Amino acid sequence: MxxxxxxxxxxxxxxxxxxxxxxxxxxxxxxxxxxxxxxxxxxxxxxxxxxxxxxxxxxxxxxxxxxxxxxxxxxxxxxxxxxxxxxxxxxxxxxxxxxxxxxxxxxxxxxxxxxxxxxxxxxxxxxxxxAGFDMPRHGVAGTRRLTGVAEGALVGSIIKPNVGLSAEETGELVGQLCAAGLDFIKDDEISADPVHAPLAERIPAVMARVRRHQDRTGKHVMVAFNITDETDAMRRHADLVEREGGSCVMVSLNWCGFSAVQTLRRSTGLALHGHRNGFGAFSRHPMLGIGFDAYQVLWRLAGVDHMHVHGLQGKFAQPDAEVIDGARACLTPLTDGGDDRVMPAFSSGQWAGTVPVTWDAAGTDDLLFMAGGGIMAHPDGPAAGVASIRQAWAAVRAGTSLPDAAQSQPELKRALDFFGAKP
The missing domain is CATH 3.30.70.150 (RuBisCO large subunit, N-terminal domain)
Incomplete structure (x- = not known):
């Protein structure tokens, strides 16, 4: 070339x-x-x-x-x-x-x-x-700085129920998730600015809990507010997140489009969490559309900081090989000598038992590991769910099998027993 x-x-x-x-x-x-x-x-x-x-x-x-x-x-x-x-x-x-x-x-x-x-x-x-296009404002290193996570995978979850909660109920749930020990919390892609929990109310309600948790612990939990909308509205929502002390917003890339995301990137210093919902329409037929490698290049030129890659052994249709290739692509600079890496976000059916295959595939813990049911459905509660995932990551980084690690860590053992890990 x-x-x-x-x-x-x-x-x-x-x-x-x-x-x-x-x-x-x-x-x-x-x-x-x-x-x-x-x-x-x-x-x-x-x-x-x-x-x-x-x-x-x-x-x-x-x-x-x-x-x-x-x-x-x-x-x-x-x-x-x-x-x-x-x-x-x-x-x-x-x-x-x-x-x-x-x-x-x-x-x-x-x-x-x-x-x-x-x-x-x-x-x-x-x-x-x-060089003529936007760079990520934060990427891998910046996301670690904002969350205070110097090493290890960032453990995240998704607000569920994804729709129906009021602004105050959402704030209460986020407070509980912060207390559970998460690094990252995100809205669902279908929960943006609903009548029952408009962003004008939800952002202050959520950030009040995030600030309270930070005052108690010193830990800033990154919340990716779904601000998907027309361009001017997204900019207004991002401004409110910034005023409230937030660090991240989420956009549904395919439905906002390149121009809107570029405009948003240039108008805010917040981390941009890129959600790829709808990508299957472009990619699932093997002889039609666009592969994730090309897709992620185009969106990285728009300046996003995180990119969804789905999850390994997850609930969606993509084969594990495609997820692995996607994560590695996100973590590879687009050109020699530059660092425009973005953080791959693993989600869909993830829990402590999928940590080993994720570690083996990615070869790094520079990633967002997001679990909904894997945290919220843990039989001993969300805090135990978060602990089980952190224990799994510590085990794989030390070269220890999960069953061996679980002998001395009850949260991990309960997760393996409950979710049905296979040795």
Whole structure:
């Protein structure tokens, strides 16, 4: 990759020659279309056209992954050839413009008549181009500073019930969770500014408990308030969180969009907790959409500090390998020599028993380990649930199995017995 070009990797499926389809992709997403047009000089093409860098053909499929009226009209038969394709784009075509970057590396490609499957797998940007975009304000190191957690995974939970609690009831619950020993508490993605607990009331009610706990213990618990809304409202909500002494806000990335999140990033010094709800619509089909590696690059350019990756052995559809790759991607700088790492947030079905596989996969405890039922449903209460998770993390860092560690730690033993750990 050269300093003036970015690269994108794709997986494509087509009954045509993959090399010719790759050229169509390059032309469609730069200076051309399906054929050379008036004004498209050789000089212009040399300066502005995308370039097919690599093609690796894969085993073909017997049937197409997706319907395609264009190919049906042509009565184009299979086999349905698959290939990995790498295309480079001149950064000058795009500038430091995140929505246009997304439109360039994805955009109309999904609608091309030549393909019966297309998936954006990864994006790589040169250092000079990356410098034109937002950085995380806090990332891994800053999140540790804000919470006072110098080592070990940050243990978090989610406010449940996720909707229905009043502002005061939410505040009371947060006070209990603070007392239980959590580092991090977040709203659910569907609880933003409801009538029964508007943010104007909920933020002061919650932060009163956070400040009270901090006065007693010296510990600042990070609360990620879900401020998902239209842009001006998000900025107002973030300002209130800051005035109340908070340190973090959460946004539903896919529904706010790149521009809104960039505007929010530039208007607040709070940590931005990026929730990816809806990502399955973009990613679950293996021959369509966008893989998490490419997805997290785009959102990191918007300046988020945390990114959800789901959980290992959790309740959602993603395989563990995808979760592992996602966490490692978040913890890898986008360019050599920089530190724009963001903290991966593990959630969904997590408890003390999923700590070993998380440690083995991530190879680090620079992560948010969030458990709802794994804490709140512990038979001895939330404080014991938090303790069981901390004991599990201490065990794996020391190279001790959970059953061995549980012999001297009743909270961990109760968790293993109750939730059904397997040796």
């Amino acid at each position: 050269t300093p003036d070009r970015l690269e994108a990797d794709y997986l494509i499926e087509t009954p045509l020659d993959p090399a010719k389809v790759a050229e169509v992709m390059a032309g469609e997403q730069s200076c051309g279309t399906f054929t050379r047009v008036h004004g498209e000089t050789d000089d212009l093409r040399a300066r502005a056209r995308a370039v097919v860098e690599r093609i690796e053909e894969l085993p073909a499929a017997d049937t197409p992954s997706l319907p395609n009226s264009w190919l049906e009209r042509k009565k184009q038969p299979g086999p349905w050839r698959r290939a990995k394709v790498t295309i480079s784009f001149p950064t000058a075509n795009i500038g430091a413009n995140l929505p246009t970057l997304a439109a360039t590396v994805a955009g109309n490609l999904y609608d091309l008549g030549e393909v019966t499957g297309l998936r954006l797998e990864s994006v790589r940007v040169p250092a000079a181009y990356r």
